[in-house]
Amino acid sequence: xxxxxxxxxxxxxxxxxxxxxxxxxxxxxxxxxxxxxxxxxxxxxxxxxxxxxxxxxxxxxxxxxxxxxxxxxxxxxxxxxxxxxxxxxxxxxxxxxxxxxxxxxxxxxxxxxxxxxxxxxxxxxxxxxxxxxxxxxxxxxxxxxxxxxxxxxxxxxxxxxxxxxxxxxxxxxxxxxxxxxxxxxxxxxxxxxxxxxxxxxxxxxxxxxxxxxxxxxxxxxxxxxxxxxxxxxxxxxxxxxxxxxxxxxxxxxxxxxxxxxxxxxxxxxxxxxxxxxxxxxxxxxxxxxxxxxxxxxxxxxxxxxxxxxxxxxxxxxxxxxxxxxxxxxxxxxxxxxxxxxxxxxxxxxxxxxxxxxxxxxxxxxxxxxxxxxxxxxxxxxxxxxxxxxxxxxxxxxxxxxxxxxxxxxxxxxxxxxxxxxxxxxxxxxxxxxxxxxxxxxxxxxxxxxxxxxxxxxxxxxxxxxxxxxxxxxxxxxxxxxxxxxxxxxxxxxxxxxxxxxxxxxxxxxxxxxxxxxxxxxxxxxxxxxxxxxxxxxxxxxxxxxxxxxxxxxxxxxxxxxxxxxxxxxxxxxxxxxxxxxxxxxxxxxxxxxxxxxxxxxxxxxxxxxxxxxxxxxxx
Amino acid sequence: xxxxxxxxxxxxxxxxxxxxxxxxxxxxxxxxxxxxxxxxxxxxxxxxxxxxxxxxxxxxxxxxxxxxxxxxxxxxxxxxxxxxxxxxxxxxxxxxxxxxxxxxxxxxxxxxxxxxxxxxxxxxxxxxxxxxxxxxxxxxxxxxxxxxxxxxxxxxxxxxxxxxxxxxxxxxxxxxxxxxxxxxxxxxxxxxxxxxxxxxxxxxxxxxxxxxxxxxxxxxxxxxxxxxxxxxxxxxxxxxxxxxxxxxxxxxxxxx
Numbered sequence: 037x038x039x040x041x042x043x044x045x046x047x048x049x050x051x052x053x054x055x056x057x058x059x060x061x062x063x064x065x066x067x068x069x070x071x072x073x074x075x076x077x078x079x080x081x082x083x084x085x086x087x088x089x090x091x092x093x094x095x096x097x098x099x100x101x102x103x104x105x106x107x108x109x110x111x112x113x114x115x116x117x118x119x120x121x122x123x124x125x126x127x128x129x130x131x132x133x134x135x136x137x138x139x140x141x142x143x144x145x146x147x148x149x150x151x152x153x154x155x156x157x158x159x160x161x162x163x164x165x166x167x168x169x170x171x172x173x174x175x176x177x178x179x180x181x182x183x184x185x186x187x188x189x190x191x192x193x194x195x196x197x198x199x200x201x202x203x204x205x206x207x208x209x210x211x212x213x214x215x216x217x218x219x220x221x222x223x224x225x226x227x228x229x230x231x232x233x234x235x236x237x238x239x240x241x242x243x244x245x246x247x248x249x250x251x252x253x254x255x256x257x258x259x260x261x262x263x264x265x266x267x268x269x270x271x272x273x274x275x276x277x278x279x280x281x282x283x284x285x286x287x288x289x290x291x292x293x294x295x296x297x298x299x300x301x302x303x304x305x306x307x308x309x310x311x312x313x314x315x316x317x318x319x320x321x322x323x324x325x326x327x328x329x330x331x332x333x334x335x336x337x338x339x340x341x342x343x344x345x346x347x348x349x350x351x352x353x354x355x356x357x358x359x360x361x362x363x364x365x366x367x368x369x370x371x372x373x374x375x376x377x378x379x380x381x382x383x384x385x386x387x388x389x390x391x392x393x394x395x396x397x398x399x400x401x402x403x404x405x406x407x408x409x410x411x412x413x414x415x416x417x418x419x420x421x422x423x424x425x426x427x428x429x430x431x432x433x434x435x436x437x438x439x440x441x442x443x444x445x446x447x448x449x450x451x452x453x454x455x456x457x458x459x460x461x462x463x464x465x466x467x468x469x470x471x472x473x474x475x476x477x478x479x480x481x482x483x484x485x486x487x488x489x490x491x492x493x494x495x496x497x498x499x500x501x502x503x504x505x506x507x508x509x510x511x512x513x514x515x516x517x518x519x520x521x522x523x524x525x526x527x528x529x530x531x532x533x534x535x536x537x538x539x540x541x542x543x544x545x546x547x548x549x550x551x552x553x554x555x556x557x558x559x560x561x562x563x564x565x566x567x568x569x570x571x572x573x574x575x576x577x578x579x580x581x582x583x584x585x586x587x588x589x590x591x592x593x594x595x596x597x598x599x600x601x602x603x604x605x606x607x608x609x610x611x612x613x614x615x616x617x618x619x620x621x622x623x624x625x626x627x628x629x630x631x632x633x634x635x636x637x638x639x640x641x642x643x644x645x646x647x648x649x650x651x652x653x654x655x
Numbered sequence: 656x657x658x659x660x661x662x663x664x665x666x667x668x669x670x671x672x673x674x675x676x677x678x679x680x681x682x683x684x685x686x687x688x689x690x691x692x693x694x695x696x697x698x699x700x701x702x703x704x705x706x707x708x709x710x711x712x713x714x715x716x717x718x719x720x721x722x723x724x725x726x727x728x729x730x731x732x733x734x735x736x737x738x739x740x741x742x743x744x745x746x747x748x749x750x751x752x753x754x755x756x757x758x759x760x761x762x763x764x765x766x767x768x769x770x771x772x773x774x775x776x777x778x779x780x781x782x783x784x785x786x787x788x789x790x791x792x793x794x795x796x797x798x799x800x801x802x803x804x805x806x807x808x809x810x811x812x813x814x815x816x817x818x819x820x821x822x823x824x825x826x827x828x829x830x831x832x833x834x835x836x837x838x839x840x841x842x843x844x845x846x847x848x849x850x851x852x853x854x855x856x857x858x859x860x861x862x863x864x865x866x867x868x869x870x871x872x873x874x875x876x877x878x879x880x881x882x883x884x885x886x887x888x889x890x891x892x893x894x895x896x897x898x899x900x901x902x903x904x905x906x907x908x909x910x911x
Contacts, residue, residue, distance in 0.1 A: 081852045094828075096837025096850035103839030103848075371841070388838070393701055393734045535819070535845030537702050542760035545843045546794055566794070573756045576729045577704040613795045 050075045051083060055090040062091040063404070065101055065386030069108055070327075070367055078112045097387075104388040106160065106370030106531075107176060107327045116155040116194050119173040123162035123289045124480075124524040125447045125510055131170035134182050135159070141191040155194050161372055161528055162289035163328045166447030166510070167213045167454045175200050176330045179207045208331070212296045213454030216470065218441045219433050220304075220414075221457045223421055227303040228348050230311055230423035237315045240423060241267065244315070247427035248439030252414035253283060253375070254482055254506035256438075259415055265399040267316045269407035279408040280312045280321035281398075282416055285380055287326055287372035288483030289528060290508035293443040294413040296455050298325070298332055301417055302339045306363055308416030310349065311423045313361040316409050320362060324380050327369040336365055372532035376580050377410040379534065390536045391580035414443055414507070434460035438499040446471045448511035458498065465494040467509065475514040478597070483508035484525040485585035488518070488592035518597035519604065522590045523551040529586040540583030543574045547587060553613050554604050562610040564594070564601070662741040669737075677732035677743055678706050679906050687901040688745055689754055689783050691761075691872055692820035693733040695906045697829065701734035703761075703820055705754055705783065708732045709744040751787065758784050762792040764843075766801065766815035767873075773882045774874035776890025780818060782897035804849070806857030809879050816874040817847050823876055827867035835861045847875070 054071045058064040068087060073079055079087075079102050088095040102108045109117075120126070120135045139146055139157050149156040165171035168180040177200065179190070186207070193203055214221060234240055245260030271277050282305065286294040297305055309321040325332065340363055343349040353359040366384055368374050374383045378392035381403050402408025411419070418440055422430045431439045438460035444467065447453045451472025458467070468476055479489045481498070482505035489496065489503070496502050512521060526548040535541040547570050553559045571587030578584045594601060617636040624634050659670040664681055671680035676699060678688050691703040711727035732743070744750060761767075761780060769775045783789075804812040819838070824847075827835040835856070839848045851858035861867070868876055887893065 081854075085852050094834035094837065094850050095852065096834055096839075096848055099848055100837045100839045104841045373841075388841070393699070530842060533842035535840070535842045538704050538757050538760055538818075541819070541842060541845065542764050545797075546760070546763075549795065569756060573753060573760075576753055577707045577731075577757065579701065579704070579731075 045076055047076050047083065048086070051086050051090065055087070060090045060092070062093050063384075063386045065091060065093065065098065066105075066369060066383060067366065069098075069102055070369060073108060077115065078109050081110075084110070100388055101386065104371065104534075105327070105368070108369050112149065112153060114149045114154055114156040115197075116200070117173075117175055118155065118157040118190075119160040119163075119176075120157070121161075121163035121165060121169060121171040121173070122159035122524075123166060123169075123528075124521050125166045125290060126162075126169045126171065127520075127524060128448065128516065129170045131172075131182070134170055134184065134187050137184060138187045138191060141188070142194065154197070160328075160370065161287065161531060162291075164286055164292040164295050164326070165210065166290050166292055166445065168211055169447075173328065174203075176327060177208060178210060178328070178331060180210055210295070210299070210331075211454075212300055214296065214300075214457075215446075215452055215454040216456040216458065218457040218459060219430070220417060220421055220441055220443065221301070221455070223304075223425070225304055225421065225424060227307065227343065227346065228354070230307045230420040231348060231354055233424050234311070234314060237267070237317070240311060241315045243427040244419060244422055247422045247430040248437075249415065249418055249422060249430070250438065250500060251412055252418065252442070252506065253412035254288075254486075254504055256500040256504050259411065259419060262399055262411070263312060263315050263409055265397075266407045266409040269400040271406045273405065275404070275406075277320065277404075277406050278313075278316050278318035279403045279406055280309050280316065280318045281377075281380070281384065281403060281408055281410040282309050282321065282323040282413055283375065283377060283380060283410055284323050284329070284413050285326045285368050285372075285375040286329075286413070287375045287532075288485065288506050288508050289525070290445060290447055290480065290483050290510040291506055292445045292447075293455055293507045295329060295332070297413050297417055297443075298329070298336060302336055303343070304417040304420045305413055306339065306343060307348070308411075308418070308420035308423075309363055310353065310361050311419055312409055312411065312416065314359060316407070318409070319360045320364070322384055322403070323363060323365045324374070324384055325365055325367050326374075327367055327371075330367060333365060333367060340365075371534075372528075373534045373580075373582050376582060379580070380410065381408065388534070390534050391582075412506070435497075435499050435501070437501045442498055442505070443507055444498070444505070444509045445507050446509045446511065449473060449476070449513035449516065450511045460499045461497050463495055463497055464489060464503070467498070468494065468511065471511070473511045473513070476511055477514045477516060478512045478518055478521075480510040480512070480521065480589065481505050481508065484528050485581070485588055488521075488589055488596060490596040517600055518593045519551075519555070519600035522593040523548070523555060525589040526551045526586075529582070533582060533586070537577070537579040537583065539573045539577040540579065540586065543570045543578075543583065544586050546570050547574070547590060549613070551590065554601065556615075557604060558606060558611050558613065558615065559604060560606045560609055560611060564605070567594070660737075660739045662737050662739065662743060664743045665746050666742075671737040675737050677708060677735050677737045677741075679733075680737045681732070681745075682901045682905040685901050686745075687898040687904075688732055689787065689898075690733060690904070691779055691783070691818060692822065693904075694822055694870065695904055697822065697825050699731075699733040700821060700825070701731040703757070703818065704731055705757055706732040707750060707753060707757075708735075709747070709750060710735070711742050712744060754783075755787050755789050756793075758787060758789050759791075759793045761818050762789075763794045763796045764799070765797075765817060766799065772816065772874045773877055774816075774871075776885065776887070776893055778874060778892075779872035779897065782892040785892070786897050801846075804856050805879075806855040807859075807861060807879075808857070809863035810856060810861060810868055811877045811879050812849075812856055813875055813877065814847060818873055819845060819847070820872060822870045822872065823847070823867045826870040827861075827865065830866040833860055833865065833867075835859045835865070835867055 088098040147158050170182045249259040250256040351360050371389045374380045374389040376391045379389040383389040398408045434440050444456045529544040530548045533540045533544045550563050574587045661668045669684045688706045690706045692700045709727050713725045801814040824836045827833050840846050849856045
């Protein structure tokens with residue numbers, strides 16, 4: 037039967053149904069591709085052609101989008117797609133051994149699909165489960181707290197072809213792990229509290245400005261000012277409108293506070309979006325939810341339904357004529373760069389997540405070219421709190437330049453990893469004491485692109501005027517190798533660079549290659565000089581923040597943890613990356629030879645005198 | 656008529672019209688700024704970053720009487736609007752070194768073997784490398800495996816030389832209205848693709864007369880049955896370096 041695949045799914049019918057549900061709207065391409073893939077496992081050339089025809093997009097555009105996002109696949113990757121979270125904290129918790137165990141038991145090489153097309157095992161960037169790792173995604177659903185036993189059980193389930201829906205529920209349990217509550221997490225807040233307290237849009241805007249609220253994604257732009265610019269901007273074209281966008285593409289390695297806010301404080305976040313819509317004059321809001329949090333889609337939609345039923349969303353909110361606002365959730369598909377607000381907007385429009393040129397800024401020309409306020413999840417929740425409880429109260433928390441509280445996601449070497457909310461101004465040393473960190477060698481604050489802090493800086497404070505952060509806080513004790521931390525992050529940026537601009541597309545790879553060369557014992561001062569040159573180029577010339585900060589961790593560790601590099605450096609000034617002896621290893625394997633003549637290393641050549649002896653044999 | 660607005664490029668006064676970018680004004684005034692993805696007929700793109708400049712660096716005097724230079728912001732001059740009184744640094748050691756590094760990055764990313772390339776002598780990447788004094792690719796070569804597509808009767812695609820400037824993508828979409836080219840992958844797997852299910856150029860509606868067939872600054876999009884027609888010594892950049900006569904790259908003024 038034409039169009040029916042090996043699993044008995046009528047592919048044409050699925051594509052047709054998904055397209056019609058989305059009115060074949062090209063701006064909904066991401067959602068269309070995801071839903072099609074969820075049903076028919078992968079996006080074949082034929083599927084892409086049909087989606088292109090349905091949406092009337094050039095086929096190359098559709099293929100380009102499918103090829104951009106890590107969670108879309110244009111080749112079959114098995115009925116079970118296992119993706120191990122590969123942040124440094126997962127590594128520290130032993131994910132490499134566990135993954136090797138899984139591959140061995142499944143007779144698989146990482147990145148390859150099994151011969152029977154059943155399963156593939158690979159790695160992915162941080163999945164936002166740093167406090168309960170090592171974690172993996174099975175068909176984009178998170179499994180937490182992996183152990184050797186859990187690996188064995190999963191292998192059995194795969195072998196027996198048990199559908200993922202029938203796997204034990206405890207595998208999929210994701211904990212909130214809230215360890216310290218403050219003004220936001222500890223607030224007495226009922227759905228509707230902020231909306232019932234609303235005065236005129238101008239008064240609400242004044243309150244948000246007065247509160248001193250700044251963006252919680254890390255950049256720290258004044259939320260009130262952003263809303264004011266957006267409110268003042270005029271929509272253009274045939275469909276003028278204003279939009280609110282909640283940036284829930286929480287991709288910074290080590291961050292997971294937005295996951296907790298969306299799991300247990302969704303009402304507060306949605307209410308913040310509604311308040312924002314009220315102020316800027318938007319009728320529509322989007323939550324851009326990272327693909328790793330796919331499992332939150334149904335619960336979040338249920339919250340939205342409840343809010344609509346309670347007249348907290350939809351037409352004439354709380355009976356106020358003209359106050360119309362609704363929210364839709366848009367899923368990402370595995371691209372860290374989409375946390376950059378203009379890349380996020382591109383993705384929201386169904387395109388490749390490539391950051392835009394600025395100006396114009398989103399507040400004047402954002403989603404579909406209309407004025408758009410893009411805010412972080414935590415910012416919006418805080419805005420709801422301010423609308424409900426007042427600016428003066430909020431401003432009294434934190435420091436003069438950093439009002440309010442900050443939620444930290446703490447992971448790594450500490451007794452109590454999880455979520456900690458503090459008033460701004462808290463010292464790093466205080467945070468370390470609270471989470472039970474001992475013999476701490478370093479903290480990586482604000483993620484892979486952030487700041488690596490050494491013990492002599494533990495007196496510094498979490499605040500916009502000292503150490504700004506989106507919330508990632510990874511702890512490394514004295515047993516950790518800071519070189520490997522930096523090398524892990526360097527590889528992270530290779531995977532996550534969008535590839536638009538030369539410095540980032542090439543520089544991130546050159547940086548990771550140089551780190552690998554040093555790791556392999558082939559590096560010298562020459563390579564350190566090259567590293568500095570690449571970092572300078574990344575910082576100066578990159579198109580967006582990703583590239584500009586991609587070298588931060590290597591730069592920080594080179595300055596603060598130099599010995600971890602030195603012990604690996606070759607004394608010689610330069611050694612080529614190409615290893616002649618290693619290149620011969622394949623031929624040694626094929627020919628079964630291991631005699632000195634089959635080697636290039638000086639040690640082997642020296643032993644040539646003992647004719648007939650194998651390298652390594654006692655003379 | 657009021658005086659034209661001006662900014663300073665390496666301390667030289669450059670006139671500009673409202674809305675012009677720095678590179679447009681500089682080229683019109685006969686000042687060369689290196690570029691690859693910029694093209695006078697297309698909207699600014701800002702991806703190659705060769706045209707990066709530094710804007711409004713300041714010199715301050717510290718309490719102990721020393722003058723310290725605070726570097727201004729770096730920006731792609733093709734996407735940055737010129738502004739009255741702005742001080743732009745272009746031909747300064749730091750920026751020239753940056754441009755050399757960017758050229759070297761492109762040279763190691765692709766497979767650029769100039770002696771066997773039909774575009775040699777008229778290739779923008781090669782021309783810039785010579786002009787900037789790039790003596791070698793410096794970084795380890797990727798030696799990435801890339802295909803050649805000879806499926807089209809009149810056009811050959813050699814992806815080995817692609818620098819991802821997207822000029823063909825833009826030309827095909829904006830001028831030819833065909834969308835023959837697009838991009839897929841991301842980061843170091845980003846690559847040019849053709850608009851057909853087979854992925855072959857021969858299965859698209861590309862024609863040799865398309866704008867996209869003649870816009871490639873390097874040697875990816877080549878006309879079949881034409882090669883090495885101009886002898887060494889007489890090729891475009893043999894006669895004059897790429898930086899000669901910058902006005903040739905300036906935006907064409909619309910006829911009133």
